[in-house]
Amino acid sequence: MGALFTQVSSLAARSILRTARQPAVMISALLFPMMFFAINANGLDAASRIPGFPADSYVDFAFAFPLVQASLFGAITAGSDLARDIESGFFDRLSLTPMRPVSLLLGMLFGVIALGLVQGVVFLTVGVLFGVDVRSGFTGMVVLVGLMIFVALGFGALGATLALRTGSVEAVESSFPLFFVLIFMSSINLPRNLIEADWFRFIATINPISYLVEGIRSLVIIGWDAQALALGFGCALGIVALALAAAGTSLRTRMAR
């Protein structure tokens, strides 16, 4: 157990350092979600005038967007890093050492969690500075960061699964539109009861991302909404469990090759 901890912590430190040493990755992970948030929040400000809109300000409503999008960037980054390790032969060399391959996966996922934590704190700070009113207060912010970490872990494990299955950086990068589609085909831009097109509302309702978004959003625009939080954390944990199982299976398959 002690050996596993040492291995995981070493690889987690490597994963964190590798991300921190790539300014382009850090800038993309922090800047792009905020840029999209700023544009969307201002561009759709008029939507807050729709009767029945649940928030006074679209900025508050849209704040879940950068948090979820940031997790997506984290997943792609982590998946690409793992795929690069496979492409470069690092993964194969590692398998010849006493180090357990699961350590690489766990180390990488701790790197994802660390990035998610940084993103959550930075976005909350910037959001509050720019006038986002988090109704659930400081405790709510802590819960929000916690939920974001689960979301990042879930997406990160999906990115790892893709990397382990394909072993190709290009294939992981190509999955970006798929994740992006999942985010946009949810209740990210409007609450589900205000989505007019039936087919879109149906997709948003069966899309688990909607519940992650609504859980995060409830902490900002409502305060403490037990149902939204239960669904948000439930979906996040479900994604984490499924994605970790898929990553574990993919890891075993790759080791058997």
Added chain:
Amino acid sequence: MTAQTQGGSAGGFFAVAWAVAGRQTYKYFRNPAFLAPALFPLFFFVAFAGGLTRVGSVPGFDYAAGYTAFQFVWALLQAVSMGGAFTGFSIAGDFENGFARRLMLAASNRRGIVLGYVMASIARAAMTGTLVTVLALVIGMRISGGYDVFGLIGLVLLANIAATLFGAGVAMLMRTQQAGPVIRTPIFLVLFLAPVFVPLRLLNGWLEKIASINPFTTVLEAARGFLAGQPENVLPAFGIGAALVAVFAGWSLYALRRAEKAGG
């Protein structure tokens, strides 16, 4: 090498352009991944037109053709502009793998190379534009503009040519695929810092200020006017489109000369 940029017969110019356009178009349609650049505009269109229809009922939103058509015009302009950007990526790839060097040695008039890439980009834009249009019609877009639609097509063409020339210029200056973000990011920003979701008069704050001075806003609003059969700002929009094409044509020829000096 520069002599070949400046000299060469008109016949050589067009022969080079046709050859480059033919190769690029063949390469594009032969590759199954050719639809990839069309995915983002299609997806943005579906997400915005499907998920935000209710925004069309916001007080003050008075676009006659409806919210789907409102979003379609932006998605179409995005599709053709990003098509231009992707042509830039392709040019950068040609430089990186050495094809551009051989092309420059063989071309009797190198300015034809730029025209060839533009022609290929137009073929590419026609494909992605058709896809976006078919999807829009399937999900119920109304076209109320009649013959005005040709005005929309004219603006779409100018947007594609301007974006291609911009991308070509960057690609020929940098001559590496790392030029990708340098080509993509400004185009993306220009497209998004415009009245994407609601008309300009319903925007406020910093976005309204930036959108007001963004030349793309005039093009976008005129294009929307054509589709709704209520043309507005037609001359300024075509003027801006033509000016962008002229400026970026100069930019791409400057970059071509730099590439020649660097030996391809």
